[in-house]
Amino acid sequence: MLCWITVRGTHAATISMASTRTSSRLAAQAKTTVQSPTKVKKEETPTRPRESVPRKRRTPKTEDESSQQPPKRPKREQSPDSKSPLGTPQKAKQQAAAAAAASKTSPKKTPTAAASGLKDRKLKAYAAFANASPFPDFPHPTPQECRLAHKILAAQHGERKRPTTALVAPSQRAGCGDSPSVLDALVRTILSQNTSDKNSTRAKLSMDKVYGRSDKWEAIVAGGRNKLQEAIKCGGLSVVKSKVILAILEQVHERYGKYSLDHLHDATSDDAMTEMLSFQGVGPKTASCVLLFCLRRESFAVDTHVHRITGLIGWRPAKATRDETHQHLDAKIPDEDKYGLHILFVGHGKVCEECKAGGKSSGKCELRKAFRASKLKGEAGEDVKQEEEGIVKKEEDQE
Structure with a gap:
């Protein structure tokens, strides 16, 4: 009897111990589960291809469709005294009105008025020196110098006389x-x-x-x-x-x-x-x-060649314009030399290596050698500005 009780007690203790171990193991597993939860892999769902939706073309509204649209909210009207920011239509209108008012007080010159002014200046300049030089104290050319230049150029290029035929x-x-x-x-x-x-x-x-x-x-x-x-x-x-x-x-x-x-x-x-x-x-x-x-009148025309050469030989002031040169030489050159000298100067200015546009003095031109000694300080001489052909001058044949 005592033996069965002992065995029974031992068996109960064994069961109790086993139960304790099982509880501890289950508790440990539960703790581990709480601390490190397992990650559930999320299933990937296949993405659907994006369908391209055709864009609607915007067509202009018809007059009927426009009438069915709700009316737009009217803009707030500004008083005339209210200031509008720079660049607004109202500001532009104000600036245009101011410009128009200014133009009335100071009108621009019309092309007709400008042409009339140029005409008056031309006629006034011609009338002032029609028969006299604008440089009365400038002594050259003398009649003797004109004859000398005529003789030198005629020897080189041939005599030029006015034709007598029709x-x-x-x-x-x-x-x-x-x-x-x-x-x-x-x-x-x-x-x-x-x-x-x-x-x-x-x-x-x-x-x-x-x-x-x-x-x-x-x-x-x-x-x-x-x-x-x-x-x-x-x-x-x-x-x-x-x-x-x-x-x-x-x-x-x-x-x-x-x-x-x-x-x-x-x-x-x-x-x-x-x-x-x-x-x-x-x-x-x-x-x-x-x-x-x-x-067929006696007049000494001055073109670019005549203006350049007469400057090189000292027949005009260095700063004389082409128009002033015409007035000066027309008054100084004798009538009998005007026709021949004009043609000879033009022809010489086209072919002489020293006297043509851009030419450099080499001491070979007979005309320049003849007048080199007679040049005076303040005359055009070697300091004359070379003029290229084709340059439109303000004082000559203006539009």
Whole structure:
């Protein structure tokens, strides 16, 4: 009996111990589970491809669709005294109104007024020194110096005398006033402004081809500026020259009811010069060429070659403009030398290595050697500025 109780007690203790161990193990597992929970892998769901939704084209609303839209909220009106920020339409209107008011108080000069002012200045300058030099204290050239220069140049390039036969307009070159028609001579000389003889001839021949002949004035006026500009484009400065030619034709027809200036054959040299200078685009050089070659008057025209060479030999002040040089030399050179000296100076200026544009003195030019000793301080002499051909000068043949 005692033995069974002992065995039973031992067995109970064993069971109790086993139960205790099991509880401890379960508790430990539970603790581990709480501290380190297992991560459940999330299943990845396949992504659906993005469907491209076509964009709707915005079409302009019809007048009916626009009427069905709810009315827009009206903008808040500003009082006239309220200030608007810079750049708003109201500010722009205010600035425009202020500019208009300012223009009324100080009006701009119109092209007509500017042309009239230029015409007045040209005529005033010519009238002031029509028969006198603007440099009365400048002694050169003397009549003896003119004869010497004429003799030297004639020996090199041949004598140039005024023809005694009737003048005939050349058909294969533009010339410079070489026409018995004063208006034709004027137009030819305008074509020769600030360009070479070759280019002016190309422009003249092109006019003949387009209009039949260059003196078809009615056809030239009727064709308009663009047609004339295209016709003389090959000669250079066609924009300016076409405008000048058409303006002269219109003024001549308005004054006399026809396209002719032949009445100047019977006018005095001063009257003829004054009338030609009254046209826009005609300066002293252009008018003087028409006077010298067409009207066969004694006038000394000054182009770029004459202006340059007379400066090199000391016949004008160093700072004399081309117009001032014309007035000075026309008063100083004897009439019998004007025609020949003009042609000889132009021809010499084109071929002489020392006297042409950009030429350098080498001591070989007979003309420069003859006048080197007579140069005085303050004269043009060696300090004259070399002028290149083709430069449009403000004081000559302005638009």
